[in-house]
Amino acid sequence: GLGPIEPRDPQPQPNRAHAPRALAKLKRMFPALKEVQVVEAWAGLIDVLPDGIPVIDAPGTPSGLAIATGFCGHGFAMGPIVGRLLAEWIDTGAPSLDLSAFRAQRFVDGTMMRPRSML
Incomplete structure (x- = not known):
């Protein structure tokens, strides 16, 4: 994620290195999804406060x-x-x-x- 000292990209790209690990974990948690493949990815900025509460x-x-x-x-x-x-x-x-x-x-x-x- 972006921290206060990391550069801000107004149009971030998905980090494709995370997708295989996330998909493998998803398939372990939900075996019925074993045939699922990632066909599209999206990235964007979110607003986060210091305590994580809005x-x-x-x-x-x-x-x-x-x-x-x-x-x-x-x-x-x-x-x-x-x-x-x-x-x-x-x-x-x-x-x-x-x-x-x-x-x-x-x-x-x-x-x-x-x-x-x-x-």
């Missing part, structure tokens, strides 16, 4: 700002509920679920989360 916040400054970032590639799956919660927050002043653990301020006030595992 920020979902409406910090109040500037007025009307809403933030949803750092989903580590999981944003597509989480997008519908996050969009709904942010819309509620903007419309009513509070989301229907407690999102305090996802505040951006956690990186400043020392309440940053520590996930047990990351994918």
